[in-house]
Amino acid sequence: MARIVMKFGGTSSANTDALRLCAKHVARQLNSGDEVAVVISAPSGMTAELSKKISEVDEKSKHLDETDLILSSGEQINAGLLVIILREMGLKARSWNGWQAGLITDDNHGEARIIEARTGDLCDSLKAGEVAVMTGFQGVTKECRITTLGRGGSDVSAVALATAIQADRCDIYTDVAGVFTADPAIEKNAKLIPELSPEEMLELASSGTKVLHSRSVELAMSEQMPLRVLSTFKAGSGTVIAKGLETHLVSGVTYSRDVSQISLMGLAGGIDSMQQLFSALAKKKINIDLVVQSSTRQTGLSNLVFATSKLDHDRALSVVRSDGLSGLYQNLNSVQEMTKVSVVGLGLRSQSGMLEIFFRALAEANIAMHAVATSELRISALMPEHMIESAVKALHFAYGLDKTST
Amino acid sequence: MARIVMKFGGTSSANTDALRLCAKHVARQLNSGDEVAVVISAPSGMTAELSKKISEVDEKSKHLDETDLILSSGEQINAGLLVIILREMGLKARSWNGWQAGLITDDNHGEARIIEARTGDLCDSLKAGEVAVMTGFQGVTKECRITTLGRGGSDVSAVALATAIQADRCDIYTDVAGVFTADPAIEKNAKLIPELSPEEMLELASSGTKVLHSRSVELAMSEQMPLRVLSTFKAGSGTVIAKGLETHLVSGVTYSRDVSQISLMGLAGGIDSMQQLFSALAKKKINIDLVVQSSTRQTGLSNLVFATSKLDHDRALSVVRSDGLSGLYQNLNSVQEMTKVSVVGLGLRSQSGMLEIFFRALAEANIAMHAVATSELRISALMPEHMIESAVKALHFAYGLDKTST
Numbered sequence: 001m002a003r004i005v006m007k008f009g010g011t012s013s014a015n016t017d018a019l020r021l022c023a024k025h026v027a028r029q030l031n032s033g034d035e036v037a038v039v040i041s042a043p044s045g046m047t048a049e050l051s052k053k054i055s056e057v058d059e060k061s062k063h064l065d066e067t068d069l070i071l072s073s074g075e076q077i078n079a080g081l082l083v084i085i086l087r088e089m090g091l092k093a094r095s096w097n098g099w100q101a102g103l104i105t106d107d108n109h110g111e112a113r114i115i116e117a118r119t120g121d122l123c124d125s126l127k128a129g130e131v132a133v134m135t136g137f138q139g140v141t142k143e144c145r146i147t148t149l150g151r152g153g154s155d156v157s158a159v160a161l162a163t164a165i166q167a168d169r170c171d172i173y174t175d176v177a178g179v180f181t182a183d184p185a186i187e188k189n190a191k192l193i194p195e196l197s198p199e200e201m202l203e204l205a206s207s208g209t210k211v212l213h214s215r216s217v218e219l220a221m222s223e224q225m226p227l228r229v230l231s232t233f234k235a236g237s238g239t240v241i242a243k244g245l246e247t248h249l250v251s252g253v254t255y256s257r258d259v260s261q262i263s264l265m266g267l268a269g270g271i272d273s274m275q276q277l278f279s280a281l282a283k284k285k286i287n288i289d290l291v292v293q294s295s296t297r298q299t300g301l302s303n304l305v306f307a308t309s310k311l312d313h314d315r316a317l318s319v320v321r322s323d324g325l326s327g328l329y330q331n332l333n334s335v336q337e338m339t340k341v342s343v344v345g346l347g348l349r350s351q352s353g354m355l356e357i358f359f360r361a362l363a364e365a366n367i368a369m370h371a372v373a374t375s376e377l378r379i380s381a382l383m384p385e386h387m388i389e390s391a392v393k394a395l396h397f398a399y400g401l402d403k404t405s406t
Numbered sequence: 407m408a409r410i411v412m413k414f415g416g417t418s419s420a421n422t423d424a425l426r427l428c429a430k431h432v433a434r435q436l437n438s439g440d441e442v443a444v445v446i447s448a449p450s451g452m453t454a455e456l457s458k459k460i461s462e463v464d465e466k467s468k469h470l471d472e473t474d475l476i477l478s479s480g481e482q483i484n485a486g487l488l489v490i491i492l493r494e495m496g497l498k499a500r501s502w503n504g505w506q507a508g509l510i511t512d513d514n515h516g517e518a519r520i521i522e523a524r525t526g527d528l529c530d531s532l533k534a535g536e537v538a539v540m541t542g543f544q545g546v547t548k549e550c551r552i553t554t555l556g557r558g559g560s561d562v563s564a565v566a567l568a569t570a571i572q573a574d575r576c577d578i579y580t581d582v583a584g585v586f587t588a589d590p591a592i593e594k595n596a597k598l599i600p601e602l603s604p605e606e607m608l609e610l611a612s613s614g615t616k617v618l619h620s621r622s623v624e625l626a627m628s629e630q631m632p633l634r635v636l637s638t639f640k641a642g643s644g645t646v647i648a649k650g651l652e653t654h655l656v657s658g659v660t661y662s663r664d665v666s667q668i669s670l671m672g673l674a675g676g677i678d679s680m681q682q683l684f685s686a687l688a689k690k691k692i693n694i695d696l697v698v699q700s701s702t703r704q705t706g707l708s709n710l711v712f713a714t715s716k717l718d719h720d721r722a723l724s725v726v727r728s729d730g731l732s733g734l735y736q737n738l739n740s741v742q743e744m745t746k747v748s749v750v751g752l753g754l755r756s757q758s759g760m761l762e763i764f765f766r767a768l769a770e771a772n773i774a775m776h777a778v779a780t781s782e783l784r785i786s787a788l789m790p791e792h793m794i795e796s797a798v799k800a801l802h803f804a805y806g807l808d809k810t811s812t
Contacts, residue, residue: 019463053483056422057422063493066500067490070483070487074479076476077459080473084473099505146503
């Protein structure tokens with residue numbers, strides 16, 4: 001007997017028909033003798049609909065505590081509906097709001113972090129053979145105000161719950177069959193990856209693979225909680241992500257469309273100027289993605305390219321153009337509509353020639369890169385949006401991902 | 407300085423425009439120096455929409471605990487939106503779910519009764535000058551499960567909150583200007599009643615006047631909490647309902663369309679048979695409205711007419727037709743589509759001639775009654791549905807209600 005957390009996303013719980021499908025997965029898991037806790041999302045579309053209502057009265061998104069109260073209602077509705085369906089199938093079940101389950105968070109409304117999980121009552125319910133259906137995405141402060149966990153919040157609360165109740169595994173049911181070597185919508189030869197190390201998954205998630213949010217992967221990695229990603233709608237065992245599983249020289253090619261590029265040419269002052277720039281950006285809470293810097297010996301000046309999310313582009317520009325900073329460089333240019341294509345794999349740090357493959361593949365496909373950055377597990381390049389498809393295909397082929405059986 | 411509870415119904419909070427109107431009433435009350443707690447309903451239509459979803463998975467309405475969880479989300483959304491609007495107007499405000507406000511109920515899900523109100527935190531918030539916006543219609547059991555209070559629940563929770571926080575008055579904002587001497591949609595000369603005793607309001611509410619639910623009037627009466635009913639949409643001071651206010655010989659004419667009639671002719675066995683019948687109906691939780699019985703000395707047999715709600719009609723019929731009971735009487739007939747027209751007033755019990763006016767008015771209007779019943783404060787008659795309008799008009803005129811200035 002194992003203890004399993006099963007998390008269902010918004011498209012898996014869009015309506016009562018979809019919820020019936022979720023219930024079948026729960027029944028199957030339960031029939032194999034396991035204890036089952038479920039984390040359920042809001043019906044897809046409902047959060048957007050509520051956000052629209054909120055923006056009618058709160059243009060500047062200032063009232064995050066009340067916004068959390070409003071947004072938490074979607075999961076509440078689905079939790080109740082799923083419990084009813086499970087009971088009508090003859091199973092024992094009950095719902096748990098975040099506050100009932102004991103998911104205590106800080107009071108950073110809209111982006112709250114779980115600081116404690118008092119899940120004793122919920123565990124008693126599991127031991128009594130009940131399916132515990134918990135609302136995803138939400139918790140409660142010590143002062144009893146409802147919070148939401150922000151982007152990827154339902155995945156995060158699933159992993160947090162799994163950790164708190166010492167589950168054996170956390171299964172994330174979604175609308176895709178698992179993690180692929182590339183986006184199957186772009187690359188038809190993309191292969192499902194049956195097993196991944198948490199490190200690889202984290203690099204994939206943070207470089208654009210949308211199957212799992214990187215916050216949930218980070219949490220699972222630090223808590224050593226095995227994850228599985230699989231489809232609600234199609235049979236299949238999905239992708240298991242756990243420490244000690246087989247790793248890959250190259251696990252996949254991934255991309256992100258949410259990238260803007262800002263380039264500063266003729267930057268003087270070396271490391272001091274860089275520090276000034278990035279601390280000014282950090283003060284405005286602008287997240288920096290990729291950074292590339294190159295210096296010329298003769299002049300002592302350098303060129304700096306960095307990337308932000310599209311949403312932060314205008315704010316980042318006004319920071320680097322501000323009085324104290326605009327004197328640091330000679331020229332500035334920026335492109336708001338940019339993309340980042342990455343290759344991820346544990347082999348990138350140890351195997352020689354991996355970088356060469358990257359450049360050769362893109363060169364042969366006539367793709368002009370704006371900037372390239374490498375890390376231990378990743379090579380990323382910025383390029384114009386229309387080049388995504390050919391870049392993904394070229395890299396997928398060049399690294400032999402269409403041939404891997406794993 | 408007074409402490410006022412303001413309750414807004416579903417049509418008063420249907421969308422953000424309507425909520426802005428509620429907020430203006432709150433600001434006005436606050437500006438007059440009062441402490442204000444608000445009880446807010448779900449947007450009109452949302453509860454029906456959620457009930458439809460629930461019925462898709464729970465045909466027999468068996469899972470009332472989860473149904474309560476689902477239905478409580480509507481008030482939650484509106485509470486958050488109203489608080490945001492108030493804050494954007496520069497006022498201090500925060501939301502309170504039933505469980506946060508401390509409204510403890512029994513575990514009779516769907517029809518829960520409030521057993522305790524631990525409103526200390528909420529009172530602290532009021533004293534600090536915050537508007538407390540509480541979700542109507544809901545509470546929480548001692549085991550921390552969410553409950554709803556059933557029909558009229560938002561009014562009931564408003565009165566309960568007002569009592570718990572020792573408010574000076576509970577104002578019920580709705581889509582009508584107050585309580586009228588008759589339904590203004592039927593009788594154009596109907597007059598607003600500025601003041602009513604709780605006893606009169608209770609009779610009006612339980613005989614069909616829909617402005618207030620009788621459970622909330624009962625609670626206000628037993629707790630001696632003054633009520634005021636007034637319009638969200640039109641200026642006016644509405645109807646105040648409080649002990650010691652001026653009473654009326656006849657306060658109004660009212661009607662209910664939700665009535666079915668069952669008649670048993672040639673009933674033998676007198677009081678014993680009656681007891682058998684009504685205890686069988688009570689066992690099936692069928693509420694009996696009006697009962698009229700008449701005996702003939704010669705035969706010792708009697709005729710019995712009673713009324714139920716339309717929804718209970720078929721179940722009531724199958725009870726009286728059941729094996730143990732069908733031998734008690736000679737003939738049965740029933741009319742599912744019936745109505746009840748009533749005259750309510752404190753003068754009915756003391757003033758002679760009041761019953762005569764009733765019969766004369768209906769006779770002159772050529773209305774054939776199926777049954778008449780009287781109580782201390784009320785005279786009611788059953789009649790076919792199409793006669794409502796002429797009956798209301800005839801009685802309104804006959805009792806001089808079109809002339810009253812009070």
